[in-house]
Amino acid sequence: MSGQNAIWLNGTRVESLPLPDRGLDFGDGVFETFLVHEGNPLFPGYHIDRLKQGLKTLRIPDCLDSIQSQLETAASEAKGIRWSALRLSVIRGPGPRGYRPSPSSAPRIVIYVSSLDRDCATMDRPAVLCVAELRLSDQPLLARIKHLNRLEQVMASVQAQSVDTEEAVMFDKAGHLTSVIAGNIFLVCHGELLTPVLVECGVAGTRRRLIIEKWAHEIGLKIRETRLSSAELFQADEVFLSNSLQTVRPIAKIGNKSWESHNVCKSLFQRFLEELP
Numbered sequence: 001m002s003g004q005n006a007i008w009l010n011g012t013r014v015e016s017l018p019l020p021d022r023g024l025d026f027g028d029g030v031f032e033t034f035l036v037h038e039g040n041p042l043f044p045g046y047h048i049d050r051l052k053q054g055l056k057t058l059r060i061p062d063c064l065d066s067i068q069s070q071l072e073t074a075a076s077e078a079k080g081i082r083w084s085a086l087r088l089s090v091i092r093g094p095g096p097r098g099y100r101p102s103p104s105s106a107p108r109i110v111i112y113v114s115s116l117d118r119d120c121a122t123m124d125r126p127a128v129l130c131v132a133e134l135r136l137s138d139q140p141l142l143a144r145i146k147h148l149n150r151l152e153q154v155m156a157s158v159q160a161q162s163v164d165t166e167e168a169v170m171f172d173k174a175g176h177l178t179s180v181i182a183g184n185i186f187l188v189c190h191g192e193l194l195t196p197v198l199v200e201c202g203v204a205g206t207r208r209r210l211i212i213e214k215w216a217h218e219i220g221l222k223i224r225e226t227r228l229s230s231a232e233l234f235q236a237d238e239v240f241l242s243n244s245l246q247t248v249r250p251i252a253k254i255g256n257k258s259w260e261s262h263n264v265c266k267s268l269f270q271r272f273l274e275e276l277p
Contacts, residue, residue, distance in 0.1 A: 005112075005113065005114045005115070006074070006077060006112070006113050007110070007111070007112050007113075008070060008073070008074050008109075008110070008111040008112075009108065009109070009110055010066075010070070010108060010109050011066070011069070011070045011073065011109070017110065018094075020094055020097075021091060021094065021108070022091055022092045022093075022094065022095070022101065023089060023091035023092075023108075023110075023148050026099065026149075027147060027148040027149030027150075027151075028058070028091065028092045028101070028148065029058070029060070029089055029090050029091035029092055029107075029108075029147070029148045030051060030054030030055060030058065030060070030089070030090050030145060030146055030147050030148065031087060031088060031089040031090070031146055031147075031148055032047040032048075032050065032051050032087070032088050032146060032244075033085060033086070033087050033088075033244045033245065034047055034071075034075070034085070034086040034087075034088065034244065035083070035084075035085065035086075035120060035244050035245050035247075036075050036078050036081075036083070036084040036085070036086050036113070037082070037083060037120070037276060037277065038078075038079055038081070038082055038277075039075055039076050039077075039078050039079030039080075039081075040075065040277050041071060041075050041086060042244075042276075042277075043206055043210065044071070046206035046209055046210065047088075047206055047244075048064065048067070048068070050144075050145065050146060050204065050206065051064075051067065051088075051090065051146075052064060053144070053145055054090075054145035054146060054147060055090060057141065057142065057145050058092070058145075058147065060090060060092050060107050061106070061107060063090065063106075063107045063109065066109060067088065067090065067109060070088075070109055070111060071086070071088060071111070074086060074088075074111040074113055075113070077113070078113055078115070081115045082119075083115070083116040083118070083119065083120045084113055084114065084115050084116060085113070085114050085116055085245055086111060086112070086113045087111070087112045087113075088109070088110075088111050089108075089109070089110045089111075089112075089148065090107050090108070090109055090110075091107060091108040091109075091110065091148070092105070092107060092108075093105025093106045093107050093108055094108075116245070120245065120246075120247070121273060121276065123247075123248070123249065123250075123265070123266065123269045124246050124249045124250075125250075126249070126250040126251060126252030126253075126259075126262060127165075127166055127167050127241065127249055127250070127251050127252060128165050128166070128252055128253045128254075129160075129165055129166075129167045129168055129169050129180065129251060129253070129254045130159065130160055130163050130165045130167075130168045130169075130254070130255065131168065131169055131171075131230075131254065131255060132156040132159060132160075132168040132169065132170045132171070132181070133156075133159055134152055134155050134156050134159070134170070135170075135171055135172060135173045135175075136152055136170055136171070136172045136173070136178050136179075136200075136201040136202065137152065137173065137201060138172065138173055138200040138201055139200070139201060140199060140200055142201075143198055143199060143200055143201050143202060144198050144202065144203065144204035145203070145204075146203050152170075153181050153182065156168045156170060156181045157181055160181065167180050167181055167182070167241065168180065168181050169185060169233070169254055171230065172200055172201050172202075173200075174200075175229065175230065176196065176227050176228060176229065177196050177228040177229065177230065177232070177233050178196050178198070178201060178202045179196065179198075179202045179203065180241045182243050183205060183207075183241045183242050183243030183246070184196075184202075184203075184204075184205045184207070184208040184241065184242050184243070185239065185240075185241050185242075185251075186211070186239070186240050186241070186242065186248075186264075187228065187232065187233060187236035187238070187239055188236060188237045188238035188239070188261075188264050189232070189235070189236050189237060190237070191221075191222075192221070192222050192223070192224060193211075193216050193221045193222065193223040193224070193264065194223075194224055194225075194226055194228060194232075194236075195208065195211075195212070195223070195224075195225055195226075196225070196226070196227070196228050197225040197226055197227060198225075205242055205243060205244070206244055207242040207243060207244060207247055207248065208242055211223070211242060211248075211268060212225070214271075215268050215271040215272075216268070218271055219264070219267045219268065219271065221264065233254070234254070234257045236259075237259075237261060238250075238259055238261045238262060238263070238264055238265065239251040239254070239259055240262065240264070240265040240268075247268075247269055247272045248265050248268045248269050248272070249265070250262035250265045250266075
């Protein structure tokens, strides 16, 4: 890839994207961020499953065959790079001015690939978080999918930046623990692994799904999705986050609460390493 970065639009390399664009105007679309290892997107089936659900929810025409083909083409150009991030966006096709989409327009598939300067086979250092002041809005229809409208996450990131932390823990309007800005959150409590149930809001991450369906059981842990309060968060024995690019990452501190034990997180990261191609 020239300059370690590349952009594709509907399978063609481009230097810029056309306007108007409903993704820019309204956040009308869905996206996935793949971790790519030497040209191989990791756990693609999990990403495609969530993408498929997002397209169905937003009623964007099925374009999965094109997505699969274009994903393979773009990722293959990163074969000479050990670790890359690939963002694949599916945007409802252009139409007339206003909210109402054209019933005949074809979706736009935009892929952006960039090399990563960190070794993703090494677990990131424990993170320090703040508590986001913003509460996530309730919208059950859009819960769990990864749509393009991420303004809540942007605002929380601005706050985190202002207090010199990389991340923030986020709650919903009722005060239930939901996630971190760019990922999901897990608590170890009395030997059980807990993660927020995502009904009103939040994104159901691909690594979250791997932990729930596979990795937790493989390391001998019982796991449960449940409602969690701030009190339960701060009483947990261990806390960590998960997302596509970091897999899992220990949380060292949130506000005045610190954690020194990261054994479960380390065990889950080892499961990730064992699955690398």
